[in-house]
Amino acid sequence: MLKRTPLYDKHLTLKAKMVPFAGWEMPIYYPQGIIAEHKAVRSSCGVFDIGHMGIIKLKGQSAKLKSAELFLNKIGTNDVAKLSDYSCQYSVICNEEGGVVDDILIYKFPDHYIVVANASNTDKVLAWFSSHAEGVEIKLLDDTSMLAIQGQQAESVVVELFGDEEIAKLKRNHCLVLGDITVSRTGYTGEDGFELFVPNKKMAELWDSIIGMKVQPCGLGARDTLRLEAGLPLYGHEYNDKTTPLEAGYSWAVKLGKEFIGRGALLKERKRKLVGIVLEEKNIPREGFKVYNGGTDPIGEVTSGTFSPSLEKPIALAYIYNRETGDKVSLEIRGKRIEGKIVSLPFIKR
Amino acid sequence: MYPENLKYSTEHEWAKVDGVMATIGISHYAQDSLGDVVYVELPAEGKTVGAMDNIGVVESVKTVSTLYSPVAGEVVEVNKELQEKPALVNEDPYGKGWMLKIKMSNPADLDKLLSASDYQAQLH
Structure with a gap:
């Protein structure tokens, strides 16, 4: 039996396409579609039900x-x-x-x-x-759920929503407690934005207020394309029990000067590195596709890939075993080698 | 959403028949299930294809789907506009989103395709 967030009925009303995700029944996109939802977040703002977190x-x-x-x-x-x-x-x-x-x-x-x-x-x-x-x-905490409002206009939306100017002063990675709702300046899109912790019983009313402010509802599809353009890792793709945060490029979040579980293993550096790849043709790279640099043996493998609505090009995150091979690579897509280039992350700079 | 004058395959292609020529595309159900189409890979003009051969791919943001030829014959034309505007498949699946035209070598292939009502009935 799939779990439902407090906003399940709201998604049905908005005619979202619902899919199973991590044991939850979640909206993957609304009738506007992933690309329109994605662009709304990059140009103004969008709202996401992240009640599955x-x-x-x-x-x-x-x-x-x-x-x-x-x-x-x-x-x-x-x-x-x-x-x-x-x-x-x-x-x-x-x-x-x-x-x-x-x-x-x-x-x-x-x-x-x-x-x-x-x-x-x-x-x-x-x-x-x-x-x-x-x-x-x-x-x-199963009586509380999360909601994300992301994009350049997120600040004005959240300030208006709560009628509290203090929200505008909130710094990145800081939060403000407003009664039983906590407003945090965080997100997973590469944009400015907020994540709200809301009592379940208040969630539907809050959602209606936000939708009433003409904010685009966004599903898991846009959440994925946005985080990919921002070069952010997702568990089950870039992360699993065999990959390390150092390989994924998160050394800034690994404090080797203190003791923690796994520290000993992380002291031995590995050669594999997560990179971004942009393709010149239109085939979309998908998880598991092999990366080559001219030879017959792969030098890496794609962990996530999509069509980037902002670049209007296919992009991928991939682990590369030997980074000294230059930036020109190719991906094997249905038996064909498609040329690509390793680029610095994130794909979209803000 | 499923025009009566078209024939449909169980793999969600449609065919519009005019003499020995069949225009092929994907159904409303197919484009709706895929979501935003971002790339359509079609066979070369002049290629000979068999009925239900794998002749191309339709890629959306989330997934990739194989395109099957509902009839056998020669590919006489492909919709080049889809290279630049793959979203036409979503916007107008039975019109500007058409994919290719096949000169049929075996019109009896059409007998294996479904009518609009039979196609709709097997969707549920």
Whole structure:
């Protein structure tokens, strides 16, 4: 039985195409289509139901937060001690071999932490926490859901939505608590934007207000093309239990100067690197396609690929085993070699 | 959404017949399932194809779908406008989104295709 977010009926009303995703029944696109939704976010703004994300609350048991901080520093690659109240950081949970259990956002509040996990990994992260936590109370918040408003116009929309000018002053990776709603300046599109934590019972009304402001509803399809143009990794594609955050280019979120699970393995660097590839022809690269540099043996493999609505060209993320081979590569697509070029990430610069 | 004057394959192609010429495209259901079409790969003009041969691909943002030839014959023309405007497949699947024209070598292939009502009935 697929789970439904509090906005399920709203998606049906808007005639969204619904698909199963990570155990949830989610909108993949609305009648406007992925490209129009994508362009709305790049040119003005769009709203996404991200109610499938796992929201996990952590508290130190003796009403002290220190135990939760120590725990999060042990299971995550980034340094939680650097977080101030009402801010968040990107971190990666690694296994002992340095492979990725999940990539997460960690929020610090005066009396607790919130971890946002990928929908596909929420159960795994909860089990991982339970097996490694000491003196920490862990709870999945199933009475709260998330919503994202992304794009250059997101700030004016969210300010108007709550009638609160303080939102405009919010810095990237900081959040503001407005009663029972938390507004965070974060996102997964490469644009300015906000992610909101909202009680389930208030979600439908909030969604109606946003749609009433002529904000484009966007599905998982546009979420994927937007994150790909922004060069952002997605678990199950760029990340899995065999890939490391260093290979994916996230060394800035890996603090090797402190102890954490997987550190020992990450000290041994690997040769594989995640790169972006732009193709000159119109065939779309898909996950698993091999990358070549002239020879008969592949030098890498595509992890995600799509048509970039902004560049109007096919793009891919791929792991390359030998980066010293130059920028000219080819992809094998249905038996043909299609020329491409390795480019620096993100594909779209802001 | 499914014009009565067309014949349909179970793989969601349509054929519009005029004598021995058949114009081929994909159905409303196919374009709607694919979503935004971003690339259509078609066979070369002059190529001989068999009925239900794999003759091309239709790529959308999310997925790729094989194009089958509902009839056997010679490809006499392909819709070159789709190279620059693949979205025509979504906007006008039975009109400007047509894909190719085949000079049929075996018009009996048409007997294996479905009427609009039979095609619609098997969609559900």
